Amino acid sequence: MIADVILIVAGALFVGVYVSWRAGRIDRLHRRVDMARIALDLTLLRRSTVAQELATSGLLDPATSLLLAGAVHGTRGGQRPRDLAESDLTRALRAAFSQPDFRASLSGKEGADELLAEVEEAAHQVYVARKFYNDLAAVTREARNRPLARLLHLSGHAKAPEFFEMDDSLIADQPATAPVAEQPGGPAFGHTMERSGHD
Amino acid sequence: MACPYSWDVPGGVQQHIRDLAEALIDEGHEVSVISPADDDTPLPPYVVGAGRAVPVPYNGSVARLSFGFLSVSRVRRWLNQGGFDVLHVHEPGVPSLSLLACWVASGPIVATVHTAIPRSRVLLMTYPVLRTALEKINGRIAVSEAARTTLVEHIGGDAVVIPNGVATHRYLKAEPLPGWPGPGGAIGFLGRLDEPRKGLAVLLRAFEILGPDRPGLRLLVAGRAVDPEEVLYRVPAGLRDRVVLLGQVSEEDKIRVLHSVDVFCSPNTGGESFGIVTAEAMAAGLPVVASDIDAFRQVLRGGEAGELFAAGDASDLARAAGRLLDDKARRAELSTAALAAVARYDWSVVARDVLRVYETVMLGRTGVAVQDTGGFP
Numbered sequence: 001m002i003a004d005v006i007l008i009v010a011g012a013l014f015v016g017v018y019v020s021w022r023a024g025r026i027d028r029l030h031r032r033v034d035m036a037r038i039a040l041d042l043t044l045l046r047r048s049t050v051a052q053e054l055a056t057s058g059l060l061d062p063a064t065s066l067l068l069a070g071a072v073h074g075t076r077g078g079q080r081p082r083d084l085a086e087s088d089l090t091r092a093l094r095a096a097f098s099q100p101d102f103r104a105s106l107s108g109k110e111g112a113d114e115l116l117a118e119v120e121e122a123a124h125q126v127y128v129a130r131k132f133y134n135d136l137a138a139v140t141r142e143a144r145n146r147p148l149a150r151l152l153h154l155s156g157h158a159k160a161p162e163f164f165e166m167d168d169s170l171i172a173d174q175p176a177t178a179p180v181a182e183q184p185g186g187p188a189f190g191h192t193m194e195r196s197g198h199d
Numbered sequence: 200m201a202c203p204y205s206w207d208v209p210g211g212v213q214q215h216i217r218d219l220a221e222a223l224i225d226e227g228h229e230v231s232v233i234s235p236a237d238d239d240t241p242l243p244p245y246v247v248g249a250g251r252a253v254p255v256p257y258n259g260s261v262a263r264l265s266f267g268f269l270s271v272s273r274v275r276r277w278l279n280q281g282g283f284d285v286l287h288v289h290e291p292g293v294p295s296l297s298l299l300a301c302w303v304a305s306g307p308i309v310a311t312v313h314t315a316i317p318r319s320r321v322l323l324m325t326y327p328v329l330r331t332a333l334e335k336i337n338g339r340i341a342v343s344e345a346a347r348t349t350l351v352e353h354i355g356g357d358a359v360v361i362p363n364g365v366a367t368h369r370y371l372k373a374e375p376l377p378g379w380p381g382p383g384g385a386i387g388f389l390g391r392l393d394e395p396r397k398g399l400a401v402l403l404r405a406f407e408i409l410g411p412d413r414p415g416l417r418l419l420v421a422g423r424a425v426d427p428e429e430v431l432y433r434v435p436a437g438l439r440d441r442v443v444l445l446g447q448v449s450e451e452d453k454i455r456v457l458h459s460v461d462v463f464c465s466p467n468t469g470g471e472s473f474g475i476v477t478a479e480a481m482a483a484g485l486p487v488v489a490s491d492i493d494a495f496r497q498v499l500r501g502g503e504a505g506e507l508f509a510a511g512d513a514s515d516l517a518r519a520a521g522r523l524l525d526d527k528a529r530r531a532e533l534s535t536a537a538l539a540a541v542a543r544y545d546w547s548v549v550a551r552d553v554l555r556v557y558e559t560v561m562l563g564r565t566g567v568a569v570q571d572t573g574g575f576p
Contacts (some may be wrong), residue, residue: 052324
């Protein structure tokens with residue numbers, strides 16, 4: 001009799017601890033996903049800032065400048081959905097960077113190498129931050145969708161994180177994600193992205 | 200002339216440039232057009248391809264444009280070899296060849312603005328970069344009042360308005376669609392079906408009045424609509440099979456549509472600044488019934504070259520159209536009058552207005568030269 005009571009109490013305690021551990025994990029995941037989203041927003045903002053700097057630097061011809069500035073403006077206007085506007089900026093940057101001998105045409109101009117490196121770095125950070133965010137979003141969604149979590153409503157009022165899909169590849173040889181890019185990728189840029197893409 | 204958009208994609212700007220270039224060549228002038236174009240596109244002899252245009256996101260959609268330092272050097276080579284007296288760029292606010300041509304050239308430069316776009320922060324942002332290019336423009340042309348406002352706000356200075364011309368010779372002859380106009384007569388309409396100011400609703404009400412008394416009369420309607428079915432449901436069931444909707448038609452089919460009807464109707468209730476469609480119908484030698492708004496009153500010479508009816512008044516339209524359908528002699532008379540009246544809007548006349556702008560900017564100058572642009576190849 002006493003053994004039974006002990007067993008039941010122990011069982012209830014175990015279940016309670018397990019459930020609160022699951023709930024805590026889901027809560028932690030949500031907080032991490034929120035942080036990852038903020039980090040992603042920051043990298044997008046940084047990319048758009050350096051792209052604008054490039055557009056107004058006077059290093060490029062006026063047509064490329066205007067094109068980039070238009071794409072940068074699109075990411076702020078709020079007239080187009082964020083993912084589409086950011087993909088447009090990627091495509092505008094790719095169109096500029098994938099011109100044959102793009103780098104050679106600018107080398108020797110003051111500040112050009114630094115600025116181009118900064119744009120590449122910012123674009124790469126977007127790639128990393130987005131991958132990080134989407135991975136976390138996937139784990140969080142999976143944790144929320146477990147039967148126990150759904151039954152006991154362990155995620156509370158927190159919304160399920162949405163995946164952030166966009167074209168963030170600055171190399172032009174990925175037709176699946178980059179339907180508009182038809183020119184061969186600039187070797188320097190492609191190399192950078194390939195090397196750092198496998199971190 | 201510099202064209203910003205790919206020559207192989209149909210568009211209003213490209214058509215304008217083609218018609219203007221051909222009209223100028225007919226007058227005995229030498230014209231060379233530089234335009235983005237695919238290498239395998241057959242180009243008219245006066246067009247120089249600047250290489251394949253790159254599809255890029257522009258203004259929320261994808262446009263095929265030419266930009267970058269390779270395009271700069273192609274434009275430079277074209278200017279160097281051409282030895283032009285005047286450079287005419289179209290849509291210099293678009294990131295493509297026209298802007299680049301302005302940037303590398305010096306001398307007499309004329310710019311035509313086609314589209315009205317609100318002053319944008321993009322232009323403000325890049326203003327220092329663009330200023331060197333846009334400040335060199337000496338003569339400004341806008342194709343409409345709205346485009347003129349845009350141009351004055353963006354580039355500054357004043358602009359002359361020279362509307363699009365009509366390439367009247369293209370409209371003169373065409374094969375009617377099979378079975379049209381038919382023994383009972385036919386009325387034609389071109390334009391957006393669900394844009395209230397185009398006035399299709401007025402024409403449909405007039406058809407309700409005309410239809411029952413004229414058993415063979417049909418209506419041929421070409422133009423876009425979000426929901427064409429909804430348009431048909433406005434017609435009483437007994438008349439519905441006599442209203443034929445074609446949807447949007449190609450340039451060639453548009454001319455065939457015009458030759459498939461006995462009377463053309465422009466029932467617009469407003470919002471037209473010129474009425475290019477009406478002018479095209481006149482160029483096809485069609486008797487026109489049009490609402491008495493200012494634009495049509497002007498094109499139809501106050502009613503000499505076509506019948507006018509009180510705008511928005513379906514019974515007045517039915518009366519005017521009915522009288523025309525019944526009177527073959529009157530139709531022939533209006534056809535001749537329309538052809539004579541529309542000659543004023545022919546590209547050959549419009550090209551002369553453009554030439555006058557060229558002459559103004561060329562005064563005291565030697566011709567177009569290529570300028571150094573700070574280290575660009």
